[in-house]
Amino acid sequence: MIELLKYLKGYLRIRVWGFSPERFMNLCSNRGILLWDIRREGDVYYMCINLKGFWALRPIVRKTGTRVAVLERYGLPFFLPGLMKRKVFVAGLFLAVFFWFWSSRYVWSIELNGNYQITRDVFDSFLEDCHVMIGMEKEDLDIEELEKKIRRQFPQITWASAKLTGTRLAIDIKENDTPVIPEREEKQEGMDLVSEYAGTVVSMIVRSGVPAVAIGDAVEEGSILVEGKIPIYNDDATLREYHYVTADADIILEHRVAFQETLPFDYIKKVYTGREKKKVYLRLGSRQLRLPQDRPYLVYDSLIRESAPLLFQKLSIPAALGTYTYREYQNVECRYTREEAKEALNEKLILFLTSLKEKGVQIIEKNVKIDINGDGWVLSGEFLVREPVGKSAATEISDIGETQENGQ
Amino acid sequence: MESLKLPKDILMGALKVTLTGSHEAWIENYRGILEYTECQILLQGKTCQVCFEGSRLSIDYYTNEDMKISGCIACVRYL
Secondary structure, eight states: OHHHHHHHHOEEEEEEEESOHHHHHHHHHHTTOOEEEEEEETTEEEEEEEHHHHHTOHHHHHHHTEEEEEEEEESHHHHHHHHHHOHHHHHHHHHHHHHHHHHTTBOOEEEEESOSSSOHHHHHHHHHHTTOOTTOBGGGOOHHHHHHHHHHHOTTEEEEEEEEETTEEEEEEEEOOSOOOOOOOOOSSOEEEEOSSOEEEEEEEEEESEEOSOTTOEEOTTOEEEESEEEEEOTTSOEEEEEEOBOEEEEEEEEEEEEEEEEESEEEEEEEEEEEEEEEEEEETTEEEOOOOOOOSSSEEEEEEEEOOHHHHHTTOOEEEEEEEEEEEEEEEEEOOHHHHHHHHHHHHHHHHHHHHHTTOEEEEEEEEEEEOSSEEEEEEEEEEEEEEOEEEEOOOOOHHHHHHHHO | OTTTTOOHHHHHTOOEEEEETTTEEEEESEEEEEEEOSSEEEEEESSOEEEEEEEEEEEEEEOSSEEEEEEEEEEEEEO
C-alpha cells in the first residue's frame, strides 16, 4: 500500500555528496521530508526521496554545503507525460473503456434452466415474441413482466424466475412434473365399461355400477363388462327406476396377442471410405461465417463440432468457432446373416414387450419363432397376456315407463 | 511519575532502540545522525549518544520520529 502511494506521488533516487551529508539528512527529517534506502558508498550517499521533498531541498543544500544529483525517476508523475505523447495508444485505451461500458448495456446471453417438456426452440420463439433477444438493451427488459408472461404462456410452468447478472439473462423455470389428470366428464346419463378385446375375465373389482360378467366368463370385443345403470326395485320386486352412474372397475382380461415383424434380406450399410475434409467456420450470434464450399463428395455426411472459448462463455460473448467434417461414404448392400437377423428382430420384439409392460400387461405365455418367407425374415409371436381393460361408453337409456310396463 | 503510568522514554527523553536479531534495529527519540559510514552509525539522543557498529550498515528509512537500520550489527555502544 505504501509502495503504491509512493509510486503514485513519484519519487527520485538521488546522490548526495559534499561537506556534511549527515546534517543534510537531519535537516530533511526535521522538515518532514521522508528519506529511505540510504546507503553509503565511499564519500557518496545514495537515497530515495519523494518528489515533494525534492522541491524543498534547495535551502537545505545551501545550508549544509552538499550537492544533490538525480539518478533515477520513478512513479506516475514521470510516466504519465510520456504516455500522453502516444496519442493513438491513449485513444485506444479510452475507446476500450468506452466500448466496455457501452457493451455492458446490452444482454449478451440468455440461459434457460429447468425445462424438460418445453424445448429450447419453443422457448426461444416465445422470447422473440416478447421482444427478449440477445443484443437487446438491458433497460428495455422488464423482468417481472417477463416472468408473468412465461407463466401465462406456459400453464405447465409452475414457477419462473428471471435474473439478470451482468450481461447474462438467466431464466429458471420449474415445470409441473405431476401428470395432468384429464377431468372426467360427469354425465347425468351414466357410463358403461366395455371390453376392448375378446378374452376371459380373470379378475374383477367393481367400484360402481352393476357387473354384467363374472370371473371366468368369456367376453367379446365391445361387450359390456359393467353397466352404468343400477335398477331400483319396488317392494314388490318390480322395477321402479334406473339410477345412472359412471361405471368404475378394475377388470383384468386374459387374451391372446399376436405380433409379427418382418425384416428384408438386404439392407444398406454406410461404409466410410476414410476420406474427410474439414472446414472451419466462425459463428457470431446467429450468423455463420464460412468460406463457400462446393459439394465435397458425391455421397457424404457432415459432422458439426462447435465450441466457444471459455473466456467468451464467461464474458457472454456470442461467438464460437466450429468445424464441419465432411465424411465420404459408400452405400453398400449387405445381407443379414441368421445371427444378425435374429438380433435385429429380437430388438424389435423387446421394444414391443417393453411397450406392453408399460401399459401394465402381464405376460403369461409366449411363443415366438423366426422364419424365412419370400420377402425376408419373419418373426411371429403369440402371447397370452393379462391386461387391464375397460373403456367407457354411454349407457343405453331405458325408458322407465316402458320398463315399468314390462315389469308389470 | 510511576503513578501516572506515562511512557518513560518520552518523559526522560531517552533513546528507544528495538533490535530484531542482529540485522535490524528501530530507533526512536533521537535528535539526528552524527556520523554514517558502512561500519558505524552514530546517533545523537537527548541525553546521550548511541553508536551502532557492524558491517554493511544502511538506513532503510529516516524520518523525524523513527528510523530503521539494517545490516550486520555487531555492537551497540552508549557514549
